[in-house]
Amino acid sequence: MKITVIYGTNRTEKSSTYNIAQQFLAELSDGDPVTEFHLPKDMPEFCTGCFACFSDPEKCPHYKYIRPISDAILNADLIIIAAPVYVFHMPGLVKALLDHFGYQWIAHRPIEAFFHKQALVITTAAGAGMRHAVKDVQDSFNWWGVGRTYTFKKAVQASEWSQVTEKKRAVIAKEVKATSQKIRSQKGSGTRLKVRMLFYLMRFVLKKYRFIESDAAYWEENGWLDGKKPW
Numbered sequence: 001m002k003i004t005v006i007y008g009t010n011r012t013e014k015s016s017t018y019n020i021a022q023q024f025l026a027e028l029s030d031g032d033p034v035t036e037f038h039l040p041k042d043m044p045e046f047c048t049g050c051f052a053c054f055s056d057p058e059k060c061p062h063y064k065y066i067r068p069i070s071d072a073i074l075n076a077d078l079i080i081i082a083a084p085v086y087v088f089h090m091p092g093l094v095k096a097l098l099d100h101f102g103y104q105w106i107a108h109r110p111i112e113a114f115f116h117k118q119a120l121v122i123t124t125a126a127g128a129g130m131r132h133a134v135k136d137v138q139d140s141f142n143w144w145g146v147g148r149t150y151t152f153k154k155a156v157q158a159s160e161w162s163q164v165t166e167k168k169r170a171v172i173a174k175e176v177k178a179t180s181q182k183i184r185s186q187k188g189s190g191t192r193l194k195v196r197m198l199f200y201l202m203r204f205v206l207k208k209y210r211f212i213e214s215d216a217a218y219w220e221e222n223g224w225l226d227g228k229k230p231w
Helices: 017-026 063-075 092-099 112-116 131-146 166-185 193-209 211-222
Strands: 001-006 035-037 078-083 118-125 147-156
Touching: 017 112, 017 118, 017 147, 017 166, 035 193, 035 211, 078 147, 078 211, 092 131, 118 131, 118 166, 131 147, 147 166, 193 211
Parallel strands: 001 035, 001 078, 078 118, 118 147
Antiparallel strands: none
16 A cells, blocks of 8 residues: 655654554555655745645746655555644644645646545544544545545644653554554545535536636536446
8 A cells, every 4th residue: 555644743753643653654665665754854935825836736936845745645555644642633734735736626727536535644642632633634634525434533742752651652553553454444434425516516606607717617628517426
């Protein structure tokens, strides 16, 4: 399984999130390519709201950073975003990255390949906030049209991996295996109902209102306004 991982911080060995992600890679990669990115090292810029990407992603002023990530997630079978909870949400570095992909939301110009992909959101916290943090990323995955998204949330009661108890590590390892088996079993099983409903909703809106003519034209080129589906 080809995997692309985006880490929400530059922390590695000391990070509980990073170590859990490494366990998933060991379970799922099967020797296939794994591409890893670390924020902010691999994407240090904030979206400027210039809307250039909506006409052509290559016109983004940060395209030199975005293109390697964009290419990697497009070529992956599984996309993983792994980041700790910061004040009940994902780190701003993750939000800054996701902001750059608004152009490929279902409401605009979704990419057909994503409807056949899987994604995993991994987050850890010393205590609470994981539900909000996971939703930060799930929203983007859903609106990208990702076929199936899984989450792995764990309160580790520690500020770094070395402080996590052996008992809790054993529980984590067991749950990683179970989630990995689910990801394997669902590969190629189709697109979730929620994502399909978003597609149908946006098809209705684009056909009726055509707010952004270039988006409607993109859908027409793909045959989606005439009943064709991307899954």
